[in-house]
Amino acid sequence: MEVLYFAWVRDRVGTAREQVDPPESVSTVGELARWLASRSNGHAAAFRDCELLRAAVNQEHVPFGHPVAAGDEVAFFPPMTGG
């Protein structure tokens, strides 16, 4: 599973993307976020308050209850500020 980070989420995690292999118990975006939070202090800081975060699975916006599976591209980022 490939995980991408953008904006201040990336700044805190310390990397723009990483390949991860979460345990089978991780089946949703929210569970993935909790699992990622345990990987480093940077991850913990990024995922401290999930209400500030948005997620996409395979480049589609999804809620945190959305399923994730091996092979997915999952992205975490703050609310968007384009335009």
Add this chain to the structure above:
Amino acid sequence: MEVLYFAWVRDRVGTAREQVDPPESVSTVGELARWLASRSNGHAAAFRDCELLRAAVNQEHVPFGHPVAAGDEVAFFPPMTGG
């Protein structure tokens, strides 16, 4: 008093502007329109249905009850279709 005509009002009257000297009893735009209607068949055709017409006095939109006086520039035209 100078009277200006635009669009199909001018086509019917047959002239774009004319200098007129209406009697003193003509004191509003509506009275002027009725008086002008009697000047020629073209005028009569132009002023046949005043509900189709709009008026301006000294280049300001006005209702037909608006006063007119010697020296005014009065214009008659159909509803506008710019833009």
Add this chain to the structure above:
Amino acid sequence: MIRVQGVDFEPGAEIDRLLRGRTAVGGVASFIGIVRDDLHGPALRAMTLEHYPGMTERMLAAIEQEANRRWRLSASLIIHRYGRMVPGDRIVLVVTAAPHRQEALESCQFLIDWLKTKAPFWKREETEEGEHWVEAQVRDDVAAAKWQTEPSAN
């Protein structure tokens, strides 16, 4: 700024000129009105826009002033052509610039809606079947009337 002219204009160049030296602008809305060859009815050959010189400039300036009273604009521009034009030709340009996009977008819509019913222009169309004066559209009055009340603050 308003201009009434017979010749064409370049929207991109006009917008650039309007914005020159301004750094507090966050959004620029614009509208270009174009001579349309209607798909229904006889093909349009040309259109002639007649106007009331003097009153046109007064009305456009008044409409622009009203927009600047209702919204906090950094700059605004109305250019309206008169004379003979063919399908595809530009007729009118409205540009509004503001710190935030909502002010620019709303005031641009306001200007074109008001202009349609308040600026003394009249269109005469030449089609394959002859010439005629274009009739005013009820929907234009409706669009202009919705601005009689003040816009919501934002």
Add this chain to the structure above:
Amino acid sequence: MIRVQGVDFEPGAEIDRLLRGRTAVGGVASFIGIVRDDLHGPALRAMTLEHYPGMTERMLAAIEQEANRRWRLSASLIIHRYGRMVPGDRIVLVVTAAPHRQEALESCQFLIDWLKTKAPFWKREETEEGEHWVEAQVRDDVAAAKWQTEPSAN
């Protein structure tokens, strides 16, 4: 048509290209978003727009498709830049062309409102006092949410 690019664009040239050969267009609405030096707070030196390559293109195409589903448009264009820009630089261009002005104006507003909250871009500002990520504005969510219901038919 959508484009995501690092380089600047010329709004006038883009509009001309979009309209080329079309005679059924009566109105063209456009919006240009510009890097604004806010009058409040420390002076802005530059802004960097980060984006999510791939997803950005998908979202812009989806938003454009939705506009074309809601309104009868002759043509539409979204150009969004990424990378580092300074105050006065253009960030985004939205253009909509339609037979009638109302369709062009409404869909242009829709596109910029949706784009603000749905396209994966993030702004980082460099000011005299340091750098920071720009926070999303509640009013942008409100502006986007008002389009959840269908527009009134016209």
